Amino acid sequence: MQGKPIINGVWSSHWIFIFAATGSAIGLGNVLKFPYLVSSNGGGAFILLYLVCLLLVGTPIMIAEVFIGRSKRQNPVYAIRNILQESGCSGRWSFVALAGVLSGFLIFSFYSVVIGWVLSYVVGISTGDFIGIGMQEAKQVFYQLRDTPETILRWHSFVVFVVMLIIVGGVNRGLENAIKFLMPVLFILLAALLGYALQTGNFTKGFYLLFSIDFSKLGWDSVLSALKHAFFTLSIGVGVMMAYGAYMPKQASIGSSIFLIVLLDMLIALLAGLAILPMMITNNMEPAYGMDLMFVTLPVAFGHMQAGQTIGFIFFLLVTTVALTSAISLMEPVTTWLSEHWGWSRLPTCIFLGIMVWAFGVTALGSFSFLSHVEIMGFNLFYFYDFVATNIIMPLVGLFVAILAGWIVNKRILSEELAMKSVFVFNLWHITVRYISPLAVGSIVYFMLVEKLSY
Numbered sequence: 001m002q003g004k005p006i007i008n009g010v011w012s013s014h015w016i017f018i019f020a021a022t023g024s025a026i027g028l029g030n031v032l033k034f035p036y037l038v039s040s041n042g043g044g045a046f047i048l049l050y051l052v053c054l055l056l057v058g059t060p061i062m063i064a065e066v067f068i069g070r071s072k073r074q075n076p077v078y079a080i081r082n083i084l085q086e087s088g089c090s091g092r093w094s095f096v097a098l099a100g101v102l103s104g105f106l107i108f109s110f111y112s113v114v115i116g117w118v119l120s121y122v123v124g125i126s127t128g129d130f131i132g133i134g135m136q137e138a139k140q141v142f143y144q145l146r147d148t149p150e151t152i153l154r155w156h157s158f159v160v161f162v163v164m165l166i167i168v169g170g171v172n173r174g175l176e177n178a179i180k181f182l183m184p185v186l187f188i189l190l191a192a193l194l195g196y197a198l199q200t201g202n203f204t205k206g207f208y209l210l211f212s213i214d215f216s217k218l219g220w221d222s223v224l225s226a227l228k229h230a231f232f233t234l235s236i237g238v239g240v241m242m243a244y245g246a247y248m249p250k251q252a253s254i255g256s257s258i259f260l261i262v263l264l265d266m267l268i269a270l271l272a273g274l275a276i277l278p279m280m281i282t283n284n285m286e287p288a289y290g291m292d293l294m295f296v297t298l299p300v301a302f303g304h305m306q307a308g309q310t311i312g313f314i315f316f317l318l319v320t321t322v323a324l325t326s327a328i329s330l331m332e333p334v335t336t337w338l339s340e341h342w343g344w345s346r347l348p349t350c351i352f353l354g355i356m357v358w359a360f361g362v363t364a365l366g367s368f369s370f371l372s373h374v375e376i377m378g379f380n381l382f383y384f385y386d387f388v389a390t391n392i393i394m395p396l397v398g399l400f401v402a403i404l405a406g407w408i409v410n411k412r413i414l415s416e417e418l419a420m421k422s423v424f425v426f427n428l429w430h431i432t433v434r435y436i437s438p439l440a441v442g443s444i445v446y447f448m449l450v451e452k453l454s455y
């Protein structure tokens with residue numbers, strides 16, 4: 001077996017694992033991508049479709065990833081290599097896991113830029129910059145921020161520093177302490193926003209807007225989007241769940257933990273939508289989505305409503321918290337891999353990775369200014385990184401994990417490690433991960449390669 005088993009410790013409780021994984025899952029995807037996908041694909045109809053994807057693809061693969069991590073207690077690349085070799089296959093295929101681990105870099109680089117924008121709004125809103133602002137003006141503020149590298153560079157450096165400071169502490173002193181602080185903050189901030197939304201008097205309207213079902217807007221593209229989003233939001237296909245799973249206590253049940261995490265991720269995505277929509281309705285605004293929602297429309301709403309400064313501050317702080325718990329998870333797999341691979345302790349590994357990821361992030365933040373002339377397949381670097389990670393690497397790694405768990409690993413080993421109480425549920429999981437998940441994920445990979453890359 002290659003590499004020493006476990007060098008980093010174990011989460012001090014089963015619940016910490018659940019919160020850490022939930023923290024990774026809930027991220028910018030829930031606040032930036034999900035509302036946009038729901039609104040442009042028929043509301044409740046998309047939510048139903050997405051639930052099916054979570055159940056048939058996301059959850060089974062997530063269980064498989066945590067299984068891989070916990071059974072070997074090593075970094076994702078070594079864990080996969082050992083599993084392959086024990087099953088009589090070539091360990092070389094572990095390069096797929098390496099691609100996943102390295103794609104954490106891609107996601108982190110645009111994540112860090114967005115966190116930089118969000119932090120600058122935390123400051124801007126609380127100092128009253130948006131009071132009474134109009135749409136046009138708000139747009140200008142955002143574009144100016146986005147296109148001025150100096151300001152964002154400072155925030156980006158700050159974000160990389162904070163994340164690496166947490167990571168360097170390792171699983172217990174670093175990750176665990178951060179999670180113990182950030183997750184309660186996240187729940188309290190979200191509850192505060194929901195409380196506010198409830199008293200605007202437009203909560204039910206927001207509810208109908210979110211859940212109204214329009215099947216005519218669903219198409220093939222919606223299925224692909226739902227599948228891809230299931231990967232992104234559950235943080236699968238990048239080694240995060242394998243790395244976090246490697247620290248999971250042995251006696252904890254993988255299956256039920258993952259169910260809870262998926263449920264929480266979904267619930268919080270919906271609650272975030274329910275907190276935001278009533279505010280838009282109260283301010284007579286057309287709901288916008290994606291970047292425009294967060295950085296233009298909402299700030300205008302905050303600038304015009306009662307207690308807008310406080311509510312806006314809470315909102316952007318919430319987004320920061322949500323994004324930070326995901327950002328740290330993105331750096332963990334590559335940190336454990338490098339330190340186990342080179343035999344380095346965490347400090348030099350984190351310094352090295354910090355510099356690398358900082359430099360990489362600079363290319364993402366420069367996509368709107370000094371690197372705006374660089375275009376790949378019609379995307380600037382910022383969007384290209386997202387494209388490669390979400391459309392290609394995550395589904396490929398997911399497909400690989402599904403094949404590994406469904407076809408390669410001995411069923412007895414799986415059943416021992418997962419130790420599910422019900423044989424029926426275990427068999428259901430096994431059949432899904434063997435047939436349904438690979439077929440579904442294979443179709444994303446196929447469509448992405450055939451449709452998008454063939455021009």
Ligand code: PHE
Nearest residue numbers: 025027028029232233235326
């Ligand atoms: N799940 C995070 C989100 O929804 C993104 C993420 C992807 C985090 C992969 C870690 C790993 O924003």
